[in-house]
Amino acid sequence: MRDRPQPIQDLLDGPVAVVNVGLARFARTLEGQGIAAVQVDWRPPAGGGPGGGGPPAGVGRRPPAGGDRRLIDLLDRLGA
Amino acid sequence: MTAGDAAAAVEAANARAVERMLAADPVLADVAVAGEAIAGLEGRTVLHAGPPIGWPDMCGPMRGAVAGAIVLEGWADDLESAGALAAAGGVAFHPNHRFDAVGPMTGLTTPSMPVMVVENRAFGNRAFCTLNEGLGKVMRFGGNDAEVLARLRWLADGFGPAFGAALREAGGIALKPLIARGLSMGDEMHQRNVACTSLLLRAIAPALARVVDDRAALARLFEFIGGNDQFFLNVAMAMGKAIMDPVRGIAGSSVVTAMSRNGTMFGIRVSGLGDRWFTAPVEMPRGLYFPGFSEADANPDMGDSTIVETVGLGGFAMAAAPAVAGFVGAGTAADALDYTRAMEEIAVARNPEWTIPALDFAGVPTGIDIRKVVASGQAPTINTGIAHREAGIGQVGAGVVRAPMACFEQALQAFAAEMGVA
Amino acid sequence: MSEGAAATRTRAGFYLDSVALMRISREVEGLAGVSAASLMMASPSNKELLRDAGLLDAASDGAGPNDLVIAIRAEGGDALHAAFEAAEAALAGRSGGGGQRQGWNPRSLETALRALPAANLAIVSVPGEFAAREARRALERGLNVMLFSDNVAIGDEVALKALARERGLLMMGPDCGTAIIAGAPIGFANAVPRGDIGLIAASGTGLQEVACLIARAGGGISHGIGVGGRDLGAAVGGAMTLAALDALDCDPATRRIVLISKPPDPGTARRIAARIADSDKRFTLCCIGMAKMDLPPNAAQATTLRAAAEDARAGAGAPEPARTLREALGRPHRKGGALRGLYSGGSLCAEAQAVLTDAGIGFASNVPIPGAGDARSGHSLIDLGADEYTRGRPHPMIEPAVRDTPLAAALADPAVAVVLADVVLGHGAHPDPAGRLAAVLAAHEGEAPVVIASVCGTEADPQIRSDQVAALREAGIVVAESNAGAAETAAALLAG
Numbered sequence: 001m002r003d004r005p006q007p008i009q010d011l012l013d014g015p016v017a018v019v020n021v022g023l024a025r026f027a028r029t030l031e032g033q034g035i036a037a038v039q040v041d042w043r044p045p046a047g048g049g050p051g052g053g054g055p056p057a058g059v060g061r062r063p064p065a066g067g068d069r070r071l072i073d074l075l076d077r078l079g080a
Numbered sequence: 081m082t083a084g085d086a087a088a089a090v091e092a093a094n095a096r097a098v099e100r101m102l103a104a105d106p107v108l109a110d111v112a113v114a115g116e117a118i119a120g121l122e123g124r125t126v127l128h129a130g131p132p133i134g135w136p137d138m139c140g141p142m143r144g145a146v147a148g149a150i151v152l153e154g155w156a157d158d159l160e161s162a163g164a165l166a167a168a169g170g171v172a173f174h175p176n177h178r179f180d181a182v183g184p185m186t187g188l189t190t191p192s193m194p195v196m197v198v199e200n201r202a203f204g205n206r207a208f209c210t211l212n213e214g215l216g217k218v219m220r221f222g223g224n225d226a227e228v229l230a231r232l233r234w235l236a237d238g239f240g241p242a243f244g245a246a247l248r249e250a251g252g253i254a255l256k257p258l259i260a261r262g263l264s265m266g267d268e269m270h271q272r273n274v275a276c277t278s279l280l281l282r283a284i285a286p287a288l289a290r291v292v293d294d295r296a297a298l299a300r301l302f303e304f305i306g307g308n309d310q311f312f313l314n315v316a317m318a319m320g321k322a323i324m325d326p327v328r329g330i331a332g333s334s335v336v337t338a339m340s341r342n343g344t345m346f347g348i349r350v351s352g353l354g355d356r357w358f359t360a361p362v363e364m365p366r367g368l369y370f371p372g373f374s375e376a377d378a379n380p381d382m383g384d385s386t387i388v389e390t391v392g393l394g395g396f397a398m399a400a401a402p403a404v405a406g407f408v409g410a411g412t413a414a415d416a417l418d419y420t421r422a423m424e425e426i427a428v429a430r431n432p433e434w435t436i437p438a439l440d441f442a443g444v445p446t447g448i449d450i451r452k453v454v455a456s457g458q459a460p461t462i463n464t465g466i467a468h469r470e471a472g473i474g475q476v477g478a479g480v481v482r483a484p485m486a487c488f489e490q491a492l493q494a495f496a497a498e499m500g501v502a
Numbered sequence: 503m504s505e506g507a508a509a510t511r512t513r514a515g516f517y518l519d520s521v522a523l524m525r526i527s528r529e530v531e532g533l534a535g536v537s538a539a540s541l542m543m544a545s546p547s548n549k550e551l552l553r554d555a556g557l558l559d560a561a562s563d564g565a566g567p568n569d570l571v572i573a574i575r576a577e578g579g580d581a582l583h584a585a586f587e588a589a590e591a592a593l594a595g596r597s598g599g600g601g602q603r604q605g606w607n608p609r610s611l612e613t614a615l616r617a618l619p620a621a622n623l624a625i626v627s628v629p630g631e632f633a634a635r636e637a638r639r640a641l642e643r644g645l646n647v648m649l650f651s652d653n654v655a656i657g658d659e660v661a662l663k664a665l666a667r668e669r670g671l672l673m674m675g676p677d678c679g680t681a682i683i684a685g686a687p688i689g690f691a692n693a694v695p696r697g698d699i700g701l702i703a704a705s706g707t708g709l710q711e712v713a714c715l716i717a718r719a720g721g722g723i724s725h726g727i728g729v730g731g732r733d734l735g736a737a738v739g740g741a742m743t744l745a746a747l748d749a750l751d752c753d754p755a756t757r758r759i760v761l762i763s764k765p766p767d768p769g770t771a772r773r774i775a776a777r778i779a780d781s782d783k784r785f786t787l788c789c790i791g792m793a794k795m796d797l798p799p800n801a802a803q804a805t806t807l808r809a810a811a812e813d814a815r816a817g818a819g820a821p822e823p824a825r826t827l828r829e830a831l832g833r834p835h836r837k838g839g840a841l842r843g844l845y846s847g848g849s850l851c852a853e854a855q856a857v858l859t860d861a862g863i864g865f866a867s868n869v870p871i872p873g874a875g876d877a878r879s880g881h882s883l884i885d886l887g888a889d890e891y892t893r894g895r896p897h898p899m900i901e902p903a904v905r906d907t908p909l910a911a912a913l914a915d916p917a918v919a920v921v922l923a924d925v926v927l928g929h930g931a932h933p934d935p936a937g938r939l940a941a942v943l944a945a946h947e948g949e950a951p952v953v954i955a956s957v958c959g960t961e962a963d964p965q966i967r968s969d970q971v972a973a974l975r976e977a978g979i980v981v982a983e984s985n986a987g988a989a990e991t992a993a994a995l996l997a998g
Binding site: 042044 | 607608609610611613614615617618620621622623624625626627628629632635636640644645646650651669670671672683684685686687688689725745749753929930
Binding site for chain 2: 519521522525528538539540542550573608609610
């Protein structure tokens, strides 16, 4: 027997609580089973193009045009 | 510096930046003559909204306001020769922000104008903003006819001195608690200032009555403040400037210290990058228009009033003002909550004193982090009035606009270079 | 001024906020034949605006600040009337609820963690090029990760798993669709009782089939940990398999451990064997397509998922009941015909290949297991969940209709004698995959090959396994007790 790391221990001891980044069906399925889950409405970082248009129903959401690699690298180095 | 070190340094610097914002103690202290109160504002100098701009690049309303201000100052006899003087380089243009000042829309500040003085008593700095002229045809929307100029003269000779005397008599009016109450009464301090204007009038009325002997003059003062729901906007702006100036120049901080537009370009400043402007063309607001006007009449986004968003009010506090959400989209109260929640994604912290009942008293999102703006693709949302694109017509609507992402992307690149990780 | 009819109506003493009035104005102005519409409180400044716009008439000139003026200009009398009606209706209808709308979702991990500070697992299913970034951010914030995304670079996988080990976290995936943690089915997983058998699996349906066979035999699962298909390859070196082994080894609820994967890299296999030798627990290794492995005494090798489930239940074996083959033989079938296997589960397809290979039958496959494959045999086993089939289309477990066309073609092909298919149930899967299969069969006219299927699921699954089995039987499909059993039955038919 070896020690298992605390974070894994905490997960296996439960209860599982999930942050779901991406496909919303996973979060819905978990919620349907009474498992705590928060859905993140993910968009690519540094999503492209000018701010364009006013904020529509989605409050200033931008189209998920692909992120700018150079900016993403800078963000990674600055811890964002 | 390694990436891990840089990230830790930024977190620490941003924590300091927000600490300073939250420690601020802004007090509306006085009304003074701009040329006397603002150091360096002398000669034929015209201060304007936004990042630096020269006459050739100015939009219609800005040019109209400049011509009107030149006539007001007596540097030219009429609007035509005033325009010629400006075009010939006869006046010096500078951003308000360079002189501790801010102004709504065209934002013109010239030496003879009265300015409200907000003191940040926790840090000892002062900030200035002209008096709100009211609705309709006014200089901040490029109005410059005789009626506009006459009102400005009364503000300088009648209203300003009396209001200043009352403020001094009252020992100043602390603004933080006033804003806190305004938020709970449905103001967001950019498009909606009706509660704060009323609270201010209530607070200052006794002192005004004590310093103004003439009952008719006093009644006119009350009438002017009470007849203008947006009177408090200029107070909120001077307060914003007074809160943000001590946050400038914190090494390693990625917090935005100013957002501003001159009708042509939108500019931002970042704490760790000193007084550099990062600019991009302004966008068109989306919103509702007064009868007879449409988006075709609108001037692009303009004014220093975005200082209000910079401190976490305006578009950031939309959840407090569901009435304002009517200007965009479906306009439901739930929409208003989402605007504020969206801004939380790009903020460093929440303000524990400025809270919003509809969000279970969560504080307004405070300290815009350029990293989070770029990472989330979520630009700051700004509540704004809309000016006619031709000078002299005035306000034609109100709506919402976003800060251009390009400002934040440029700033991020400069910031990464500054941090040695580019 | 513009042409047409203009008129005003005044509502004395009716107050509405200017924003609300501007919204109604815009609505009315949008009506056909209306050129201008303005609803305003008749303050002096507003009246001036109306006058400038040519909308103020004698009737409304006397209105005061507490009166509402409705001013409209339209093409003709009818349009004018309709516009006033619409404005009045909008004024009458202002009260009432704002309506329900969907709740707010955070946009970033940080904000999500503020909403759920107790979170201990992040499921990441964003496009592959961003997946590693999001997974890393989650690990850096102390979250275990299940990375569903595929198309993650192998270098990123190695780096993420190194970071996970450093932080003492599980990094399941990439391309991990199934896990069962502390009784919670995560992703595509079945409802199985908790028990003393721990599973570590490179693949989703492998984990699902073993978990369901154990559950249906009366056992239960402590945890099922996915590690991703490349974990036992040379580059990753079993990083997460070893971490999962460590975790289950010291988990008091786990008494036996089953490891399910493709054949591992030899060096990694040795490390895994050494780690198993270190443990007091009993292990079952199921590396489909793998020749005999060198294993310590506390481990046994299983060649199929069914055998792995049996071994984990301490050898309480349950071979395919004889009635399945009797039933299949009872159907009219073509001697010497070909076999078509149409799978939605990759591991189920691999297991079928192992069974057929064991029976000496060759076949072609888009995902051949080691040592298999014979294009000339005429038989084929296809994984419809493989990349080439799912690009731009849903996975067949989510949308079983993607099997319709190849299935209909197989049914209509006179050279085909036997069709093999899997039906995968559980959370995340289609609500009625058996119904879809049955519908294709029902639509087929004339003679058909024998269709043999198995149902990977439990009675507690949302689709209810017995209902799905009944639907298949009703459609004339032979239903085996397990995926291996279905393949065995097909092999016997081909031989017979």
